[in-house]
Amino acid sequence: MSKVMTKEGSISVEPxxxxxxxxxxxxxxxxxxxxxxxxxxxxLFIEGASYEVPTAGAPDDADSAEALFYIxxxxxxxGHRVKRLNSKQAHSEWPRSKTLHTVTNVRILGADADGVKxxxxxxTYRTKNNVTHTFxxxxxxxxxxxxxxxxxxxxxxxxxxxxxxxxxxxxxIV
Amino acid sequence: xxxxxxxxxxxxGTWVVEDRNKGVFKVAREAFVSEEVLEKERERIFENCxxxxxxxxxxxxxxxxxxxxxxxxxxxxxxxxxxxxxxFFNVCxxxxxxxxxxxxxxxxxxxxxxxxxxxxxxxxxxTRMGEGFYPEDFGKDGSVDLVRVPRLExxxxxxxxNFDERAVSVEEYLADSKEIIDLVADQSPNGMEVVGGxxxxxxxxxxxxxxxxxxxxxxxxxxxxxxxxxxxxxxGGAANDDLSAAKxxxxxxxxxxxxxxxxxxxxxxxxIARTIPAWGEEGAADIRxxxxxxxxxxxxxxxxxxxxxxxxxxxxxxxxxxxxxxxTIRTFYPVSSGLIHVNAWALAPIxxxxxxxxxxxxxxxxxxxxxxxxxxxxxxxxxxAHRGYGNAKxxxxxxxxxxxxxxxxxxxDEEQMRCFWREWARRMEDQ
Numbered sequence: 001m002s003k004v005m006t007k008e009g010s011i012s013v014e015p016x017x018x019x020x021x022x023x024x025x026x027x028x029x030x031x032x033x034x035x036x037x038x039x040x041x042x043x044l045f046i047e048g049a050s051y052e053v054p055t056a057g058a059p060d061d062a063d064s065a066e067a068l069f070y071i072x073x074x075x076x077x078x079g080h081r082v083k084r085l086n087s088k089q090a091h092s093e094w095p096r097s098k099t100l101h102t103v104t105n106v107r108i109l110g111a112d113a114d115g116v117k118x119x120x121x122x123x124t125y126r127t128k129n130n131v132t133h134t135f136x137x138x139x140x141x142x143x144x145x146x147x148x149x150x151x152x153x154x155x156x157x158x159x160x161x162x163x164x165x166x167x168x169x170x171x172x173i174v
Numbered sequence: 175x176x177x178x179x180x181x182x183x184x185x186x187g188t189w190v191v192e193d194r195n196k197g198v199f200k201v202a203r204e205a206f207v208s209e210e211v212l213e214k215e216r217e218r219i220f221e222n223c224x225x226x227x228x229x230x231x232x233x234x235x236x237x238x239x240x241x242x243x244x245x246x247x248x249x250x251x252x253x254x255x256x257x258x259x260x261x262f263f264n265v266c267x268x269x270x271x272x273x274x275x276x277x278x279x280x281x282x283x284x285x286x287x288x289x290x291x292x293x294x295x296x297x298x299x300x301t302r303m304g305e306g307f308y309p310e311d312f313g314k315d316g317s318v319d320l321v322r323v324p325r326l327e328x329x330x331x332x333x334x335x336n337f338d339e340r341a342v343s344v345e346e347y348l349a350d351s352k353e354i355i356d357l358v359a360d361q362s363p364n365g366m367e368v369v370g371g372x373x374x375x376x377x378x379x380x381x382x383x384x385x386x387x388x389x390x391x392x393x394x395x396x397x398x399x400x401x402x403x404x405x406x407x408x409x410g411g412a413a414n415d416d417l418s419a420a421k422x423x424x425x426x427x428x429x430x431x432x433x434x435x436x437x438x439x440x441x442x443x444x445x446i447a448r449t450i451p452a453w454g455e456e457g458a459a460d461i462r463x464x465x466x467x468x469x470x471x472x473x474x475x476x477x478x479x480x481x482x483x484x485x486x487x488x489x490x491x492x493x494x495x496x497x498x499x500x501x502t503i504r505t506f507y508p509v510s511s512g513l514i515h516v517n518a519w520a521l522a523p524i525x526x527x528x529x530x531x532x533x534x535x536x537x538x539x540x541x542x543x544x545x546x547x548x549x550x551x552x553x554x555x556x557x558x559a560h561r562g563y564g565n566a567k568x569x570x571x572x573x574x575x576x577x578x579x580x581x582x583x584x585x586x587d588e589e590q591m592r593c594f595w596r597e598w599a600r601r602m603e604d605q
Binding site for chain 2: 053054055056057058062064065066067068069070071072076077080081083084087089090091092093129131162163164165166167168169170171
């Protein structure tokens with residue numbers, strides 16, 4: 001961590017990598033999701049990380065203590081989400097849907113003590129029961145490089161759609 | 175309605191067959207897949223049953239409004255300058271464009287963007303026309319006011335509409351479900367409110383499948399194994415019953431007019447008054463205070479019922495109020511025989527502290543909604559059943575007999591669904 005002087009004194013700020021390094025990381029994450037390598041995907045998150053999907057149309061600063069989300073996982077529940085999705089008893093995703101995660105418009109928004117804020121646009125396709133549904137929106141990450149690996153401190157996926165019609169559910173990781 | 179069960183439903187408009195002697199209750203799958211049946215449902219059910227519009231708390235102040243589609247009709251639900259609640263058809267009396275096109279807001283009036291016709295928020299025509307184009311008394315008779323939905327009535331903050339001017343009052347219609355609504359409305363001395371962020375989603379299945387599913391205790395163990403895996407790990411031991419040692423009887427209650435509720439006790443914590451070890455000492459202390467408040471205000475017996483028992487209620491035809499690990503209000507409409515649009519909300523005490531609210535919403539999301547550990551699997555089951563009904567000609571019957579012969583059906587039986595189907599048949603089947 002680098003140090004920055006502020007009015008309050010010096011604080012540690014996560015060093016910012018090049019955009020292409022974050023892009024590589026996001027492409028890697030997308031490939032893990034498309035391959036249903038969910039244990040490997042979960043390992044990208046640091047302990048204590050969070051994963052959120054607010055309801056479609058929610059403001060970017062929506063708070064899961066005040067508004068109903070689709071998903072507001074702490075690290076424990078995210079672990080169970082992965083365990084569940086690995087199980088054939090997650091009926092919504094068994095037989096497994098086919099997914100394709102595309103990531104574009106990657107930008108570095110800044111850095112603070114929590115990590116580097118990186119955003120991307122996404123289009124995720126889910127095919128199940130002969131129907132393909134599309135999820136579009138923006139991912140917001142806080143990322144940190146720990147022991148040479150980029151890791152996720154938090155991930156929030158904002159859906160830029162009006163509602164889940166026709167998608168119906170967010171049973172995949174978008 | 176006691177008819178002998180035929181191998182194939184006859185095309186005489188009989189879809190529900192109950193034979194108490196044999197202990198058999200069957201519903202023809204044709205009732206789920208036929209567009210003709212849906213047309214008849216629109217005419218005989220959705221045109222004259224009370225349909226849920228919204229909760230009083232969604233319009234906090236005078237002039238607040240929201241737009242909502244109810245059973246295929248675009249409506250405005252608003253409060254006028256005096257604070258009175260109204261329901262209007264969202265259509266300009268002039269040439270028909272929608273006069274309100276945002277989801278919600280605050281408005282003293284509504285102005286149609288097409289030709290600029292304007293209306294006060296009590297629906298009155300309020301447009302200044304140039305001279306000579308219309309008669310001087312144009313609109314004075316109310317003929318170009320916004321058209322009100324024929325009936326708008328509420329019970330304990332739950333607003334309903336009815337498109338049939340002659341309908342009985344909503345209180346009469348709700349019958350014994352009022353008592354169950356009370357058990358929700360009474361949970362806080364400050365009243366209850368809808369939490370921001372409603373969930374709107376679709377399901378490719380018939381709407382009646384969702385009604386059945388919403389109070390189906392029988393399916394939980396099989397369909398929701400992954401949720402219960404999570405729950406037992408999360409709870410951190412057996413649910414803490416120090417505060418709620420009293421037993422809860424598992425039962426299904428016929429609430430009349432097609433409404434029914436199942437009541438029982440599940441292993442999850444209830445944000446109102448049943449703690450679990452995972453909520454720690456702080457959670458237990460919070461819950462103790464809430465429990466005492468309930469007992470003081472409502473008496474021990476009612477407090478026990480509110481705090482200790484879980485309830486899944488279906489109000490005919492399409493309103494679900496489930497008071498379980500959180501409270502959800504869910505209503506839904508058929509777009510076609512095989513497509514449902516669902517609206518779901520969380521209901522919570524007004525003024526609930528942030529920590530309690532977070533606990534409640536976490537509880538909600540763990541199970542309920544499009545990203546929960548349970549609802550997506552329900553959706554899969556409903557869609558799977560609906561696809562299966564494509565075989566209706568050769569595999570014509572659903573069996574809803576579980577517990578038919580019991581004096582006291584439990585929440586793991588299917589009596590609540592039979593209450594729905596008996597009312598459905600009464601309205602749909604020609605005698």
